[in-house]
Amino acid sequence: MRATHRPFTTLALALCMFMAALEMTVVSTAMPTVVSDLGGIQSYAWVFTAYMLSSTITVPIYGKLADLYGRKPVLLFGTGLFLVGSLASGLSTSMNMLIAFRILQGVGAGAMQPIALTIIGDIYTLEQRAKVQGAFSAVWGIAGLAGPLTGGLIVKYLTWHWVFFINIPIGVGVMALLIVFFQEELKRKVAAKLDYAGAALLSAGVVALLFGVQGTGRTLLALPVAAVLLAAFVFVELRAPEPVIPMTIFKIPAIAISSMAGALFSAAMFGATTYVPLYVQGVLGGSATMAGGMITPMIVGWPLASLVAGKLMLRTGFRPLIIGGLGLSVVGTGLMALLLKPGASLLVPQLAMGLFGIGMGFTSTALLIAVQTSVGWELRGVATASNMFFRTIGGALGVGLMGGVLVTHLMKDPSVPVSAANELLGPEHGRGLPPAMLETLSGALSTGLAINFWIMCAATVAAFSAGLFFPKVKRVTTPVNMSDVTATH
Incomplete structure (x- = not known):
């Protein structure tokens, strides 16, 4: 067998991570423009939640498949599926089509991040891994910074469709590099059984829960259905030889509290x-570029705070960083809730998002490393994956x-069609609507979003309250590998 060419394999994995990170921010920037073109503002949240939900649920499944059949075929399959979903999303002609293809895109994305990190662990020694994954941290930060700007420029000079088409050349390059330069020897000692029942119950339960939390009337019936399905999931997992999420790890206080706090602050973050x-675009009348720029302070503050947290952790331990970071996040979301009003300066969301990002940088870093420190090597992978799972599910449910x-x-107001709100996001900002209808819709959009800002604030307050009960965990005594942390958000 030919040897793996590590530099080119590493380049392929870095591009894979770049593509996944870029997708998180570039779509957010373009979505108001997408709604003004396709309509369907009532389905706005589903474009994000469908992607997050499908990508999160598939993470543990892909992990099992990678152990059974090797990393390379699983990563190639996931990347290919992601590209098909990206192409189809860009070609969508209705909001329902876009949501369906975002699900497909998310199913592929579920393989990209965890399997890429697994391959890095396979082809580098522990000492080498610290340097390599440091570079991956930089890739994630660059993609986060480039996403809002790229999305704004694409919308301004091309069309929103290219927000999805941009993935195609990068993904094709990733697949070509992996096929040619990454070789692996499958080390299958014991054929583990995939927990199909657990995966199916988890998927169905979370989907039902998502329908229930955002519904009214009959859709609220999904909540008791979700409760039954998730209870059945726990029952199955307690008896499964290879559970999707081992329930025993939640007996460890650091993991239980990290999962709870992570789900809550992720709800606020994705929100x-x-x-x-x-x-910014629908109420304050800003452009797509301005709207995307509101995310930049958070994207800048997050990795910078993560780097500082890594150095402080050895001296202060985990609790001060967790409590202090969550406190900053409460201040950031509190500013959004109190000061984001019609006619507000754009400095308000920029300052709020910057404080929120710094707080999350401290918190997320300390929480994840505390989780990894709380268990031995044999549980570290599943503990980390479970932490990622709860964060993303919290984000999906929050959105x-x-x-x-x-x-x-x-x-x-039944006299005003909800579809007319799509006009608020167009280049004319709804000026073509009758004045009375424009006033009604602008007020409804502003009020609904204001309530959402208070929900974000409540989520961070709840996360802060949970953080106060975080136990004292033994401090790490070796340098922390910061890229593992950055790459999970």
């Missing part, structure tokens, strides 16, 4: 990246709940 740009709030307010 902010989804709805702050919408507020879904806020989407339900927004749609409820837009539909309050």
Whole structure:
């Protein structure tokens, strides 16, 4: 067998991570313009939650498949599926089509990040890995910075379709490099069984929960259905030989509290990246570029705070960083809730997002490393994956709940069609609508988003309250590998 060419394989994995990171921010920037073109503002949240949900649920499944059949075929399959979903999303002609293809895109994305990090662990020694994954941290930060700007420029000079088409050349390059330069020897000692029942129950339960939290009337019936399905999932996992999420790890206080706090602050984080740009463009009348720029302070503050947290952790331990970071996040979301009003200066969301990003940089870093320090090597992978799972599910549920709030307010006046709100996001900002209808819709959009900002603030307050109970965990005594942390957000 030919040997793996590590530099080119590493380049392929870095591009793979870049593509996944870019997708998180570039779509947020373009979405108000997408809605003005396709309509369907009532489905706004589903474009994000469908992607997050499908990518999160598939993470543990891809991990098992990679152990059974090797990393290379699983990563190639996931990347290919992601590209097909990207192409189809760019060709969508309705909001329902876009949501369906975002699900497909997310199913592929579920393989990209975890398998790329697994391959790095396979082809580099522990000493070498610190340097290589440091470079991956920089890639993630660059992609986060480039996303809002790239999205704004694409919308301004091309069309929103290219927000998805931009993935195609990068993904094709990734697949070509992996096929040619990455070789692996499958070390299958024991054929582990994939927990199909657990995966199916988890998927169905989370989807039902998502429908329930953002619904009204009959859709609220999804909540008891979700409770039954998730209870059945726990029952199956307690008896499965290879569970998707081992329930025993939640007996460790650091992991249980990290999962709870992570889900809560992720609800606020994904809510902010989804709805702050919408507020800037739909209520404050800013351009797509301005709307995307609101995310930049958070993207800059997050990795910078993570780097500082890594150095402080050895001296202060985890609790001060967790509590202090969550406190800053409360201040950031509190500023959004209190000061983001019609006619507000754009400095308000920029300052709020910057403080929020710094707080999350401290918190997320300390929480994840505390989780990894709380368990031995044999549980570190599953503990890290579970932490990632709860963060993303928290984000998906948070965005879904806020989407339900927004749609409820837009539909309050039956004489005004909710589809007319799409005009608020066009280049004319709804000036073609009758004055009375424009006033009603602008007020409904502003009120719905204002409530969402208070929901974000409540989520960070709840996360801060959970952080106060975080136990004292033994401090790390060796340098922390910061790229593992940055790459999970």
